[in-house]
Amino acid sequence: MSIGEQVEKILIKLGKDNKPTLVAISVATAKGIFRPIFTMADKKQDKETKKYTATRECLTEMIAIPVYWGSGVLSEFLSKKLAKPKDIDEATFKRIVNGDKFENPEMASRVKGIRKNMFKMRTTLSMLGVFLSAGLLIPAICSVTIKPLMNAI
DSSP, X not given: OOHHHHHHHHHHHHHTTXXXXXXXXXXXXXXXXXXXXXXXXXXXXXXXXXXXXXXXXXXXXXXXXXXXXXXXXXXXXXXXXXXXXXXXXXXXXXXXHHTOOOSSHHHHHXXXXXXXXXXXXXHHHHHHHHHHIIIIIHHHHHHHHHHHHHHHO
């Protein structure tokens, strides 16, 4: 297997079940690490300003990561509730969610549609959760918590 095929295989594996919340968490993690480093490397700012800014940036991303994660968990929960057809019992729906196979061709076709809809709902709700988190929740939580945390530090 060539290097190109190995890279392709790795990228397909990583992107197979990728969710918007995982992307947001990855970005927040990178920002929490690199922004403080770049801030501290700035030669034009005084030392105290750099420390304050770097700490504040790190704290903001430490708040963002669990908020993004929580929005992903909530979107998973809601998508399962919304995707469940009313005429299918809970046990059958759990089998559908778990990826079990169905022998009946008519049911197998219906299951494929339910899984597809659930995936679309999960992705859309996850993206909306990221937008809501980034636009409202994280700034609100940061404005309430960062000042007391900075004073304590």
